[in-house]
Amino acid sequence: xxxxxxxxxxxxxxxxxxxxxxxxxxxxxxxxxxxxxxxxxxxxxxxxxxxxxxxxxxxxxxxxxxxxxxxxxxxxxxxxxxxxxxxxxxxxxxxxxxxxxxxxxxxxxxxxxxxxxxxxxxxxxxxxxxxxxxxxxxxxxxxxxxxxxxxxxxxxxxxxxxxxxxxxxxxxxxxxxxxxxxxxxxxxxxxxxxxxxxxxxxxxxxxxxxxxxxxxxxxxxxxxxxxxxxxxxxxxxxxxxxxxxxxxxxxxxxxxxxxxxxxxxxxxxxxxxxxxxxxxxxxxxxxxxxxxxxxxxxxxxxxx
Amino acid sequence: xxxxxxxxxxxxxxxxxxxxxxxxxxxxxxxxxxxxxxxxxxxxxxxxxxxxxxxxxxxxxxxxxxxxxxxxxxxxxxxxxxxxxxxxxxxxxxxxxxxxxxxxxxxxxxxxxxxxxxxxxxxxxxxxxxxxxxxxxxxxxxxxxxxxxxxxxxxxxxxxxxxxxxxxxxxxxxxxxxxxxxxxxxxxxxxxxxxxxxxxxxxxxxxxxxxxxxxxxxxxxxxxxxxxxxxxxxxxxxxxxxxxxxxxxxxxxxxxxxxxxxxxxxxxxxxxxxxxxxxxxxxxxxxxxxxxxxxxxxxxxxxxxxxxxxxxxxxxxxxxxxxxxxxxxxxxxxxxxxxxxxxxxxxxxxxxxxxxxxxxxxxxxxxxxxxxxxxxxxxxxxxxxxxxxxxxxxxxxxxxxxxxxxxxxxxxxx
Numbered sequence: 001x002x003x004x005x006x007x008x009x010x011x012x013x014x015x016x017x018x019x020x021x022x023x024x025x026x027x028x029x030x031x032x033x034x035x036x037x038x039x040x041x042x043x044x045x046x047x048x049x050x051x052x053x054x055x056x057x058x059x060x061x062x063x064x065x066x067x068x069x070x071x072x073x074x075x076x077x078x079x080x081x082x083x084x085x086x087x088x089x090x091x092x093x094x095x096x097x098x099x100x101x102x103x104x105x106x107x108x109x110x111x112x113x114x115x116x117x118x119x120x121x122x123x124x125x126x127x128x129x130x131x132x133x134x135x136x137x138x139x140x141x142x143x144x145x146x147x148x149x150x151x152x153x154x155x156x157x158x159x160x161x162x163x164x165x166x167x168x169x170x171x172x173x174x175x176x177x178x179x180x181x182x183x184x185x186x187x188x189x190x191x192x193x194x195x196x197x198x199x200x201x202x203x204x205x206x207x208x209x210x211x212x213x214x215x216x217x218x219x220x221x222x223x224x225x226x227x228x229x230x231x232x233x234x235x236x237x238x239x240x241x242x243x244x245x246x247x248x249x250x251x252x253x254x255x256x257x258x259x260x261x262x263x264x265x266x267x268x269x270x271x272x273x274x275x276x277x278x279x280x281x282x283x284x285x286x287x288x289x290x291x292x293x294x295x296x297x298x299x300x301x302x303x304x
Numbered sequence: 305x306x307x308x309x310x311x312x313x314x315x316x317x318x319x320x321x322x323x324x325x326x327x328x329x330x331x332x333x334x335x336x337x338x339x340x341x342x343x344x345x346x347x348x349x350x351x352x353x354x355x356x357x358x359x360x361x362x363x364x365x366x367x368x369x370x371x372x373x374x375x376x377x378x379x380x381x382x383x384x385x386x387x388x389x390x391x392x393x394x395x396x397x398x399x400x401x402x403x404x405x406x407x408x409x410x411x412x413x414x415x416x417x418x419x420x421x422x423x424x425x426x427x428x429x430x431x432x433x434x435x436x437x438x439x440x441x442x443x444x445x446x447x448x449x450x451x452x453x454x455x456x457x458x459x460x461x462x463x464x465x466x467x468x469x470x471x472x473x474x475x476x477x478x479x480x481x482x483x484x485x486x487x488x489x490x491x492x493x494x495x496x497x498x499x500x501x502x503x504x505x506x507x508x509x510x511x512x513x514x515x516x517x518x519x520x521x522x523x524x525x526x527x528x529x530x531x532x533x534x535x536x537x538x539x540x541x542x543x544x545x546x547x548x549x550x551x552x553x554x555x556x557x558x559x560x561x562x563x564x565x566x567x568x569x570x571x572x573x574x575x576x577x578x579x580x581x582x583x584x585x586x587x588x589x590x591x592x593x594x595x596x597x598x599x600x601x602x603x604x605x606x607x608x609x610x611x612x613x614x615x616x617x618x619x620x621x622x623x624x625x626x627x628x629x630x631x632x633x634x635x636x637x638x639x640x641x642x643x644x645x646x647x648x649x650x651x652x653x654x655x656x657x658x659x660x661x662x663x664x665x666x667x668x669x670x671x672x673x674x675x676x677x678x679x680x681x682x683x684x685x686x687x688x689x690x691x692x693x694x695x696x697x698x699x700x701x702x703x704x705x706x707x708x709x710x711x712x713x714x715x716x717x718x
Contacts, residue, residue: 043506043509044506046504048371055515056515058511058514058515059514059515059516059517060514060515060516060517060521063511063514065509065511066509067506067509068504068509068510068511068512069510069511069512069513069514070371070374070504070511070512070513071512071513071514071515072367072370072371072394072397072513073363073367073393073394073397075363075364075393076361076363076364076367076394077367078364079329079359079363079364079365079367079368079371080367080368080370080371081371082329082357082359082364082368082371083327083329083367083368083369083370083371083372083373083374083375084371084372084374084375084504086327086355086357086368086372087326087327087371087372087373087375087376087377087504088375088504089355090326090327090355090372090377091375091376091377094326097376097505100506101505101506101507102506103504103505103506120360120361120364121360121361121363121364121367123360124359124360124364128357
């Protein structure tokens with residue numbers, strides 16, 4: 001990080017660190033976030049990856065990373081981060097490694113790992129006070145295998161295994177993290193780069209477990225055109241579906257309170273995964289439920 | 305060098321301490337827990353300088369172990385049984401990182417039914433993982449094998465993690481006299497950890513453990529690991545010579561006891577082989593030409609050494625403390641493949657024994673030697689046998705009767 005304070009778009013880094021040519025989908029909302037975060041954290045970063053879409057970024061003999069990368073498994077990326085962090089600490093404290101050779105350790109995991117298989121390892125890493133950043137790119141399903149339902153899939157979304165829309169509801173990962181009282185948690189989206197940059201700037205200065213939870217609009221998984229990725233991200237924020245917030249010192253603050261909130265059907269209509277709510281007939285009750293869930297969330301925010 | 309009466313677990317901990325392991329990710333499981341408790345206590349008292357970190361599972365423990373090794377420090381860890389199975393994904397994964405570390409496995413039978421006592425199904429399930437395996441028979445060997453394992457795994461021709469196996473209870477909780485080497489002598493034998501470029505440093509960008517696309521690079525890198533594992537045979541021999549010169553104890557790939565003129569040999573690994581050795585002495589006193597062949601190195605498999613030792617023997621009684629359900633004993637299968645095509649190869653007579661901590665008494669070694677000798681004479685291989693006595697069967701029948709009665713009472717039946 002070069003600047004002390006990010007005030008406007010012109011303060012964002014102009015150099016891009018992540019190499020091009022990776023084999024991910026066009027319009028990947030997760031990649032948009034990874035690009036922005038990597039530019040802010042800089043090359044002295046080791047990404048410890050859990051199995052997911054991003055795993056194919058580093059495919060022999062190519063890598064887009066200018067620092068470190070370690071693929072682990074789906075369930076235990078935070079434990080991999082523990083090993084890397086502890087080893088770097090041992091090397092620096094024993095004088096075998098110069099302090100300027102030290103690196104920031106970042107877990108890079110999708111929602112499938114973050115909400116499910118990796119949750120035990122994540123919880124334990126937070127308990128141990130591990131000094132790391134956890135970047136969850138949340139595309140609300142097991143995207144790499146064709147968008148099956150994960151614990152992050154929102155109510156009503158069609159997935160590969162729920163053709164008529166998922167009957168459950170999205171789990172609150174942010175609240176699960178916050179319940180551990182970590183150093184920092186934040187939600188971000190690639191479509192709001194200034195909000196994202198301010199949060200990364202803050203996170204980078206803190207020590208301990210830090211969550212960056214990024215909504216990752218997914219063209220093939222959510223069924224929209226790649227060019228709409230930024231618009232969908234903005235709608236997620238303006239409808240209140242994706243609250244932008246941060247947690248620090250036991251308190252959660254919203255960094256953007258959309259007023260007035262755009263009705264959720266504007267967000268839903270843009271995505272094929274919700275098309276069954278609008279055709280052949282409009283499913284008013286389902287849409288109303290989704291709207292009322294969003295409204296209930298924000299009522300809580302206003303009341304709090 | 306001091307002589308102490310210590311358990312196999314404590315001997316394992318001494319190995320890790322003397323090896324100057326930097327990092328010890330841990331997770332408790334019976335009968336291994338004493339190892340990590342001992343190391344944690346030494347760390348707290350300042351007697352050892354390692355960082356001991358308690359993980360929340362063996363899967364995470366091995367991920368942290370591999371990740372730390374890949375960052376450039378010397379790593380030690382330990383587990384047992386269900387823990388080994390739970391960690392299995394990361395055994396395969398971290399072996400491919402080519403960042404060596406040492407894990408002690410304290411063998412214990414695997415569920416179901418769940419048990420705490422020893423057999424070798426846990427460690428043999430890890431047979432194909434890419435970990436090299438050294439199987440120990442005494443507490444002294446456990447300590448020494450940990451030191452040898454670091455040399456072996458860290459050799460530039462090998463670069464693979466190494467598993468040191470000891471039997472739960474029979475070694476883990478049994479005190480034996482152990483010579484604890486002086487740190488200076490260990491430092492001469494085992495130099496400081498050299499990451500050989502496998503490390504994370506800000507000035508040296510590297511992506512590790514990356515994906516491959518297609519079968520060609522995958523085949524190449526997997527076969528490279530196989531060749532490295534095979535190269536460990538030669539490296540092990542070199543290290544054994546150095547170890548003997550430094551410490552005076554001899555550790556060949558395969559231990560052979562009274563084999564030269566033997567017509568029948570026992571073939572087994574682990575702590576119960578010490579009972580086989582005693583039985584061999586008794587059999588010799590009774591005029592029987594019986595010996596013992598015990599592979600210390602299990603991966604890589606010491607095929608050539610075994611073919612030499614088995615040359616001219618009439619029969620081998622293989623004692624498998626494991627069972628590959630639907631096939632039989634794992635050691636018998638492995639030995640058969642190693643001896644296949646050899647002229648005048650001995651008959652292989654299979655016994656399954658010592659499952660879940662069951663003892664193998666001396667009279668059973670006598671019986672196995674007799675069955676093997678008769679098989680050789682008749683030129684016919686008998687069906688594989690389970691070491692299980694009529695008395696044991698009566699005991700199990702009693703338990704079953706009690707279970708039926710208890711169930712009947714719960715259900716209100718007469």
